[in-house]
Amino acid sequence: MNIDTLKSVANAIVAQQKGVLAADESNATIKKRFDTIQVESTEENRRRYREIMFTADGIERTVGGVILYDETLRQRTREGVPFPTLLANRGIAPGIKVDLGAKALALHPGEKVTEGLDGLRERLAEYRQLGAQFAKWRAVIEIDEHDLPSAFGIRANAHALARYAALCQEAGLVPIVEPEVLMDGAHGIERCEAVTAQALQAVFAELDAHRVQFEGMLLKPNMVIAGKKCPRQASVQDVAEATLRCLRRYVPSAVPGIVFLSGGQSAEDATDHLNAMNAMGPQPWAVSFSYGRALQAPVLAAWQGQEGQAAAAQQALLKRCELNGLAREGKYERAMETAA
Numbered sequence: 001m002n003i004d005t006l007k008s009v010a011n012a013i014v015a016q017q018k019g020v021l022a023a024d025e026s027n028a029t030i031k032k033r034f035d036t037i038q039v040e041s042t043e044e045n046r047r048r049y050r051e052i053m054f055t056a057d058g059i060e061r062t063v064g065g066v067i068l069y070d071e072t073l074r075q076r077t078r079e080g081v082p083f084p085t086l087l088a089n090r091g092i093a094p095g096i097k098v099d100l101g102a103k104a105l106a107l108h109p110g111e112k113v114t115e116g117l118d119g120l121r122e123r124l125a126e127y128r129q130l131g132a133q134f135a136k137w138r139a140v141i142e143i144d145e146h147d148l149p150s151a152f153g154i155r156a157n158a159h160a161l162a163r164y165a166a167l168c169q170e171a172g173l174v175p176i177v178e179p180e181v182l183m184d185g186a187h188g189i190e191r192c193e194a195v196t197a198q199a200l201q202a203v204f205a206e207l208d209a210h211r212v213q214f215e216g217m218l219l220k221p222n223m224v225i226a227g228k229k230c231p232r233q234a235s236v237q238d239v240a241e242a243t244l245r246c247l248r249r250y251v252p253s254a255v256p257g258i259v260f261l262s263g264g265q266s267a268e269d270a271t272d273h274l275n276a277m278n279a280m281g282p283q284p285w286a287v288s289f290s291y292g293r294a295l296q297a298p299v300l301a302a303w304q305g306q307e308g309q310a311a312a313a314q315q316a317l318l319k320r321c322e323l324n325g326l327a328r329e330g331k332y333e334r335a336m337e338t339a340a
């Protein structure tokens with residue numbers, strides 16, 4: 001492991017206005033996204049959709065890294081340039097989702113644990129050869145008003161995240177560590193804050209025990225937010241304050257950057273929340289984004305699988321990236337959404 005390389009990759013991904021485009025949907029997930037616009041999920045349609053995004057002019061100003069899926073990492077542009085090469089040539093770090101998905105946690109009804117550790121060392125070596133500079137592993141923490149998650153569910157997921165992160169650093173890849181407390185459910189923001197605190201505390205204890213170097217990783221957490229079905233939705237300012245309070249308590253300042261997931265928030269809300277946090281002044285770590293849906297929903301809506309709409313889809317992506325770039329500096333305003 002060369003910690004200086006890991007540090008410089010991690011810092012470059014979250015430099016200035018930059019964040020991450022999460023384009024690592026598994027084939028099952030991208031099919032769901034394509035279903036919403038009645039596009040068939042063929043290998044070529046998936047390739048073309050990703051190509052449209054990765055060739056959008058100007059995204060390198062605000063996108064420091066793109067997370068790819070196994071199939072995508074091996075795909076090429078029409079001209080035959082491998083996607084990782086295309087991205088790296090634009091100054092964007094290519095990354096790879098390496099977990100194999102969240103499966104039911106045995107004897108723990110309603111909870112999940114992420115699989116994919118077996119053979120991971122060998123897979124990481126191949127991904128690195130294919131051009132990946134960083135990796136991502138997502139743990140899913142189910143939450144309800146009282147019982148979920150269990151302490152063991154959190155521990156099992158934290159342990160898996162730490163084993164993954166250690167293997168990444170050994171292989172020379174920056175691990176993005178993603179413990180996602182879901183937004184589903186009717187719980188209030190206070191419950192989300194308590195569970196997020198427990199999850200982060202457990203994750204950093206395990207990372208430390210596994211000798212992961214915090215300087216060479218990125219954290220991808222949920223924001224602290226009320227469940228989607230909660231009648232009491234918190235204000236933008238309340239979300240920003242609760243999220244930063246929780247992160248400042250449990251995330252070591254040695255971590256170079258926090259790159260939030262969007263988790264089902266609208267594109268506008270995800271940008272607004274990020275902006276409010278950055279408007280609260282400097283934090284120990286860069287406060288940035290690693291959005292999937294909140295960057296891509298407008299792209300899919302503009303594209304509709306129509307070749308003639310490719311330029312409009314690129315514009316939609318560029319707009320979201322630029323607005324999130326402004327949010328990184330606390331300079332975004334909701335009124336910018338409607339501006340031409």
Ligand code: 13P
Pocket residue numbers: 022024138178261262263264290291292293294
């Ligand atoms: P969302 O921003 O759509 O939550 O996706 C980010 C991600 O990579 C989830 O693993």
